[in-house]
Amino acid sequence: MKIPKFLNINCQEATMLGSKQVDSKLNWVEILQLKLHYLICKPCKYFSKQVKIIHSSLKNVKNNTSISFSDEKKQTLQEKINLIHKNM
Amino acid sequence: MHTLNPTNWVSLYADYLLRYALFRLNDELLCEDLVQETFFSALKARDNFKGNSSEKTWLTSILKNKIIDEYRKKGNKLEEMNDEIIYETHFEHPDEENAHWKMETYPEIWDTTTLDKMHTKEYHKILHECIQRLSQTHMSILQEKYFEESPSEKICKDFNISKSNYWVTIHRINLNLRKCLETNWFNS
Numbered sequence: 050m051k052i053p054k055f056l057n058i059n060c061q062e063a064t065m066l067g068s069k070q071v072d073s074k075l076n077w078v079e080i081l082q083l084k085l086h087y088l089i090c091k092p093c094k095y096f097s098k099q100v101k102i103i104h105s106s107l108k109n110v111k112n113n114t115s116i117s118f119s120d121e122k123k124q125t126l127q128e129k130i131n132l133i134h135k136n137m
Numbered sequence: 138m139h140t141l142n143p144t145n146w147v148s149l150y151a152d153y154l155l156r157y158a159l160f161r162l163n164d165e166l167l168c169e170d171l172v173q174e175t176f177f178s179a180l181k182a183r184d185n186f187k188g189n190s191s192e193k194t195w196l197t198s199i200l201k202n203k204i205i206d207e208y209r210k211k212g213n214k215l216e217e218m219n220d221e222i223i224y225e226t227h228f229e230h231p232d233e234e235n236a237h238w239k240m241e242t243y244p245e246i247w248d249t250t251t252l253d254k255m256h257t258k259e260y261h262k263i264l265h266e267c268i269q270r271l272s273q274t275h276m277s278i279l280q281e282k283y284f285e286e287s288p289s290e291k292i293c294k295d296f297n298i299s300k301s302n303y304w305v306t307i308h309r310i311n312l313n314l315r316k317c318l319e320t321n322w323f324n325s
Contacts, residue, residue: 061228061236068308072289095244100311102247103318106255106264107283116159117152118169126173127147133180134143 058082060093067097071104138188139195146176150193154200160284161204161276163265171207175200205273220272223309227316242316247323260322267317275310282307 056078058066063086066079075083087094118126151172158168178199179186186195224231227242238244254260268276278296281287287295293303 059228059234059236060238061224061231064312065304065308068311069304072307092238092244095246096315099244099247099315099319102252102255103311103314106260107279109256110160110261110264111156111284111286116156116165118147118155118172122169123147123151126151126176127144129173130143130146130176130180133177137180137183 052085056082056085058086060086060090063087063090063093064096067093068100070097071100139186139191140188141179141183141186141192143176143180143183146179146192146196150196153193154196157197157280157284158200158204160280161269162207163262163269167207171200171203175203178203201277208273220275220306220309223312227312244315245319245324247319251323263318263322267314267321270317271310271313275306275313278306279310 063083066075066083069075069079070083083097087097154172154175155168158171159165162168162171175196179196182199190198224236227239228236229239230236268279271279274296278292281292281295282289289300289303292298293300298306
């Protein structure tokens with residue numbers, strides 16, 4: 050089967066669309082281009098899966114950082130700030 | 138018009154700023170110090186605060202500069218990526234009709250047992266190291282996207298880039314992060 054020229058994309062374009070797909074909706078031409086490309090190219094298919102995994106782990110970086118100052122440190126820090134502030 | 142109220146700073150912003158710094162530096166003690174210094178610098182520079190932006194934005198920008206100084210201090214320890222060559226590294230004949238993967242950057246299947254360990258401390262450490270190897274611009278964009286959760290329109294405006302440029306940038310960041318994670322986590 051010969052893919053029509055306008056639907057035939059290379060790996061750079063396919064990974065670009067795969068990357069875009071994580072954040073936004075693709076139009077039907079782009080979706081078709083990707084589907085056809087994946088039929089002949091496994092690495093690009095892996096790429097799009099992996100980018101989705103990375104995307105969700107980046108989102109988690111924020112959610113996972115429940116790290117905070119201890120109450121004690123907070124109090125000391127605010128006292129220092131107040132002291133400098135008062136003497137200004 | 139915004140005003141400064143230093144007596145509330147710690148309770149309102151300390152934890153936010155700490156997490157902000159940790160996104161880039163992943164060293165808790167160092168980040169705590171930077172947050173403390175941010176407050177002190179802000180007090181000294183309070184006359185420069187014009188009230189055009191919020192207190193939070195102003196304090197964050199001071200912290201950002203401190204983080205960048207920290208990178209400079211580290212100097213050559215981190216090899217910074219050149220954004221322009223990312224396509225060259227990944228594709229034969231980039232920007233041409235036959236832009237296909239280079240053999241050495243071919244994505245491989247990721248091991249599912251390693252995928253299960255993605256919530257561990259070790260994984261986050263490596264993810265952080267990979268983020269820190271990005272260029273300053275890419276790192277800032279990534280932080281605005283994932284930490285500040287800004288929509289793409291705002292990121293384009295803040296960095297003065299077009300929408301298509303934005304997608305190219307995100308694509309390059311993804312190529313880089315994917316390769317770094319594959320080398321240092323999935324296949325190590």
